[in-house]
Amino acid sequence: MYDLVIYNGLIVTTSHISPVDTWIGITGDKIVTIQSGKPPKDVGKRYIDAKGGYITPGGIDTHVHLQQLQVAPGEDTGDTFESGTRSATAGGTTTIIAFANQQRHDESLYPLVEEYHRRAAANGTWCDYGFHMILTNPTKKILDEELPVLFEKEGISSIKVYMTYEARRVGDRDMLEIMLRTRKLGMTLMIHAENDDMVQLVIDHLKENDLTEPHHHAIARTPLAEVEATNRAICLSNLVSSPILIVHVSSSAAMSRIRTAQNDLQPIFAETCPQYLLMLAEAMQPSGHGCGCSHGTEKTENKSFEGAKLICSPPLRESKDDLDAVWKGMINGTVTTFSSDHCPSAFDHPMGKKKGLQGGKADFTKVPNGLPGVETRLPLLMTYGVERQRISVQRFVEVTSTQPAHLYGLQHRKGAIAVGMDADIVIWYPPGEVKHDITNDNLHHSIDYTPFEGFEVSNWPRDNGGLVGRAGLGTYVKRIKGTVGHESRGETHLERITRMARA
Ligand code: DUC
Numbered sequence: 001m002y003d004l005v006i007y008n009g010l011i012v013t014t015s016h017i018s019p020v021d022t023w024i025g026i027t028g029d030k031i032v033t034i035q036s037g038k039p040p041k042d043v044g045k046r047y048i049d050a051k052g053g054y055i056t057p058g059g060i061d062t063h064v065h066l067q068q069l070q071v072a073p074g075e076d077t078g079d080t081f082e083s084g085t086r087s088a089t090a091g092g093t094t095t096i097i098a099f100a101n102q103q104r105h106d107e108s109l110y111p112l113v114e115e116y117h118r119r120a121a122a123n124g125t126w127c128d129y130g131f132h133m134i135l136t137n138p139t140k141k142i143l144d145e146e147l148p149v150l151f152e153k154e155g156i157s158s159i160k161v162y163m164t165y166e167a168r169r170v171g172d173r174d175m176l177e178i179m180l181r182t183r184k185l186g187m188t189l190m191i192h193a194e195n196d197d198m199v200q201l202v203i204d205h206l207k208e209n210d211l212t213e214p215h216h217h218a219i220a221r222t223p224l225a226e227v228e229a230t231n232r233a234i235c236l237s238n239l240v241s242s243p244i245l246i247v248h249v250s251s252s253a254a255m256s257r258i259r260t261a262q263n264d265l266q267p268i269f270a271e272t273c274p275q276y277l278l279m280l281a282e283a284m285q286p287s288g289h290g291c292g293c294s295h296g297t298e299k300t301e302n303k304s305f306e307g308a309k310l311i312c313s314p315p316l317r318e319s320k321d322d323l324d325a326v327w328k329g330m331i332n333g334t335v336t337t338f339s340s341d342h343c344p345s346a347f348d349h350p351m352g353k354k355k356g357l358q359g360g361k362a363d364f365t366k367v368p369n370g371l372p373g374v375e376t377r378l379p380l381l382m383t384y385g386v387e388r389q390r391i392s393v394q395r396f397v398e399v400t401s402t403q404p405a406h407l408y409g410l411q412h413r414k415g416a417i418a419v420g421m422d423a424d425i426v427i428w429y430p431p432g433e434v435k436h437d438i439t440n441d442n443l444h445h446s447i448d449y450t451p452f453e454g455f456e457v458s459n460w461p462r463d464n465g466g467l468v469g470r471a472g473l474g475t476y477v478k479r480i481k482g483t484v485g486h487e488s489r490g491e492t493h494l495e496r497i498t499r500m501a502r503a
């Protein structure tokens with residue numbers, strides 16, 4: 001007798017859609033059988049009729065910021081692990097990977113990981129979770145002694161580094177040292193690629209000219225800064241033959257540079273996010289919206305500051321060519337994984353986005369960076385990707401679940417509907433049954449706005465992803481070595497040139 005039987009749906013994998021008369025038997029939290037035909041009447045304690053809708057593997061959102069340590073106590077207006085995972089679940093995401101960040105003064109990563117475990121466990125989580133480690137002070141001890149332990153004992157199999165932000169950026173030599181270790185250990189290295197000096201120069205010029213409204217943020221963080229850093233990261237990776245993932249790719253130039261590297265069979269991978277597919281910087285203008293709909297038209301006392309809701313980095317781009325290029329990357333396979341970069345701050349709060357509004361004067365450089373989006377990620381891609389016929393539903397599964405699982409070492413439990421895997425399953429409505437506009441009131445995060453207010457969606461995970469029960473159902477997931485990019489590549493460029501110099 002199975003605990004649950006799901007039947008009469010179209011089960012989707014990256015390569016295949018099963019016929020509608022296929023059923024899934026679940027016992028405990030595992031998929032234990034998948035069979036064709038109609039399910040017998042007496043095999044399940046509970047039955048769910050999927051009514052002909054798609055059945056996809058639970059979403060895996062591998063780019064989520066919750067309760068990070070660099071935010072001063074009392075200043076964090078974002079989601080907690082509890083509210084962030086509640087929101088994730090309601091949007092069909094059943095696993096998140098959040099960031100555990102090192103600050104420059106931290107000499108050991110172990111206490112940080114313990115602190116993140118405490119934060120996540122404090123009020124429980126609604127879905128499963130893991131941690132990436134952000135490195136800002138990659139000492140030899142940390143690289144040689146602590147990373148292997150974190151990988152083996154804690155199942156932390158990924159690192160993020162920043163090439164921007166004074167407090168976080170790491171230099172090229174440090175990046176190379178990190179790449180040598182992640183290659184050796186088989187960890188996934190995520191890189192935030194923006195040239196900080198280029199960005200700072202533009203910011204200084206904008207400030208001298210009193211151009212500090214929210215929409216100037218998009219000008220400050222020019223695509224040139226993104227492509228320069230992306231190119232540099234790729235060149236550094238070439239020297240040591242280390243796989244890297246460029247996160248939140250937002251511009252045509254960066255996407256093409258990555259595509260060129262992939263064409264040369266270099267292990268360069270790309271992530272993008274809904275905001276870079278669906279919104280342009282004009283949405284940040286006082287009058288503006290970026291997608292031809294009526295977003296951003298709410299009446300407030302300071303309308304010109306509304307654009308702060310859309311401040312994220314990399315920023316929304318000014319040119320539709322960038323948006324089109326990101327779609328192209330999604331369609332042609334350049335994009336490996338699709339995440340939300342859920343990094344929210346409240347809007348109407350002096351420590352939230354309004355930190356950038358002092359005495360009625362806007363200063364975009366003081367606005368906390370980032371958007372909420374963990375709940376809207378899957379419905380937006382299902383609507384604007386699959387149902388608007390830009391990508392197949394198999395590709396949807398690939399970028400929202402299967403490839404994230406393989407990139408980040410979750411493939412032993414997640415990312416596919418198959419016998420033995422975790423029963424992380426999303427049931428969608430049959431086409432044509434859902435049509436509504438996203439409103440913040442219907443979302444489950446703890447933030448007072450959504451950047452996607454007013455976006456029409458034509459599907460949503462049924463019953464809000466089965467959001468029933470309570471926080472505390474989610475558990476920490478230890479990850480293993482991923483399968484993407486870690487195949488043996490023989491000697492590195494560095495080894496080759498050393499060998500030739502010796503000869
Ligand atoms: N980078 C992120 O990954 N998220 C939000 C802000 C940022 O700079």
Ligand code: ZN
Nearest residue numbers: 192247248313
């Ligand atoms: Zn980033």
Ligand code: ZN
Nearest residue numbers: 063065341343
């Ligand atoms: Zn992020």
